[in-house]
Amino acid sequence: MPHTHTILPAGSWPTGEAAGTVTLAWDDRHRRRILLESDQGLSFLLDLHRPARLAEGDGLLLDDGRVIRVIAAPEPVLEIRAGSSSLTRLAYHLGNRHLDLEIAGDVLVIRADPVIADMIRHLGGTVAAVTRPFTPEPGAYDEAGHGHHHHDHD
Numbered sequence: 761m762p763h764t765h766t767i768l769p770a771g772s773w774p775t776g777e778a779a780g781t782v783t784l785a786w787d788d789r790h791r792r793r794i795l796l797e798s799d800q801g802l803s804f805l806l807d808l809h810r811p812a813r814l815a816e817g818d819g820l821l822l823d824d825g826r827v828i829r830v831i832a833a834p835e836p837v838l839e840i841r842a843g844s845s846s847l848t849r850l851a852y853h854l855g856n857r858h859l860d861l862e863i864a865g866d867v868l869v870i871r872a873d874p875v876i877a878d879m880i881r882h883l884g885g886t887v888a889a890v891t892r893p894f895t896p897e898p899g900a901y902d903e904a905g906h907g908h909h910h911h912d913h914d
Contacts, residue, residue: 762804762822770817778819779826785833786894789814798828816893832893836872845884853883860896869894
């Protein structure tokens with residue numbers, strides 16, 4: 761079974777040369793070690809030295825030289841806008857609950873949660889349930905950020 765220890769950052773490799781794709785939800789794009797199956801049916805082992813955040817368009821370099829392109833799977837999320845509140849105030853309340861949060865311009869994105877949706881509406885924000893890829897901000901102490909230092913081997 762092929763293994764990968766190396767992530768090729770999006771934009772750093774020719775995507776037209778991909779041997780296949782693997783479509784992953786957020787929980788499966790933040791890993792160190794997991795058995796994966798490409799969208800074409802190839803089983804392979806992601807075996808990194810440290811946990812990493814896989815992004816849309818990253819390449820997973822297999823030990824046989826093939827590259828599998830990462831696709832971020834659409835997931836049920838909530839898009840939150842300021843409404844009659846301020847986006848900063850809403851972000852504070854979401855952060856206070858330690859929720860994974862994506863910041864996309866003037867929109868905050870979280871996983872679908874009806875209780876949190878009600879809280880946001882109560883605070884004056886607007887909420888739209890959508891399905892799209894979810895890529896939350898890394899935490900302040902996240903060593904698995906998307907800087908791709910993790911593909912360098914000791």
